[in-house]
Amino acid sequence: xxxxxxxxxxxxxxxxxxxxxxxxxxxxxxxxxxxxxxxxxxxxxxxxxxxxxxxxxxxxxxxxxxxxxxxxxxxxxxxxxxxxxxxxxxxxxxxxxxxxxxxxxxxxxxxxxxxxxxxxxxxxxxxxxxxxxxxxxxxxxxxxxxxxxxxxxxxxxxxxxxxxxxxxxxxxxxxxxx
Numbered sequence: 001x002x003x004x005x006x007x008x009x010x011x012x013x014x015x016x017x018x019x020x021x022x023x024x025x026x027x028x029x030x031x032x033x034x035x036x037x038x039x040x041x042x043x044x045x046x047x048x049x050x051x052x053x054x055x056x057x058x059x060x061x062x063x064x065x066x067x068x069x070x071x072x073x074x075x076x077x078x079x080x081x082x083x084x085x086x087x088x089x090x091x092x093x094x095x096x097x098x099x100x101x102x103x104x105x106x107x108x109x110x111x112x113x114x115x116x117x118x119x120x121x122x123x124x125x126x127x128x129x130x131x132x133x134x135x136x137x138x139x140x141x142x143x144x145x146x147x148x149x150x151x152x153x154x155x156x157x158x159x160x161x162x163x164x165x166x167x168x169x170x171x172x173x174x175x176x177x178x
Contacts, residue, residue: 043112045058047097047110047112048070048072048082048097050097050108050110051072051080051082051097051098051099051107051108051110052072052079052080052082052099052107052108054074054079055072055073055074055079055080056073056074056075057072057073057074058070058071058072058073058082059071059073061174063170063173063174063177064177065173067170067173068084069081069082069083069084069170069174070082070083072099078102079101079102080099080100080101080102080107081099081100081102081171081174082097082098082099082100083097083098083100083167083170083171084096084097084112084167085098085163085164085166085167085170086163087159087160087162087163087166088159089114089115089116089121089125089155089156089157089158089159089160090116090117090120090121090153090155090156090159091114091115091116091117091121092115093113093114093115094111094113094114094115094116094156094159094160094163095111095112095113095114095163096109096110096111096112096160096163096164096167097109097110097112098110098135098163098164098167098168100167100168100171103139104139104140104168104171104172104175105137105138105139106135106136106137106138106139106164106168107136108136109132109135109136109160109164111126111160114126116156116159117156120152120153120156121153121155121156121159124150124151124152124153124156125150125153125156125157125160126156126160128150131150131157131160132160134146134147134148135147135164140168140171140172142168144161144162144165147161147164149161
């Protein structure tokens, strides 16, 4: 037969273990949170300077619908826009930064993060500079079909292409705002 004292003792022990575990997790998060945030800011800063390297400052702006973008400037003059987009490739979570000049011509495309299969989408698309070179110099009116997908990594290629097209769509909204 189950003794109520044993149940109470087990409940108290489990509650104590839960409290210690929860406290440990909270303390660890409080200690490491600022470090993680600083690294994320540093990574973003590096990525922005890669997207439009000749800029001397980058400021974050937001469209009325809440979409963030970055304005790149040299001595206070706008030299381009950097737009972050996330789309699905073979897996969800393909996040790119697209650097555009003031007229919407693509200057650079950089992968911030992805969950593509390392041996297929990762090696054949994400690490393929020739694939990304197809985007350079394209403007807001380019036809997505101009970008050739990579054989055996078609879905990953299409995900990148869709993310860049989404960035150009956001660019058109930025221009309409100004």
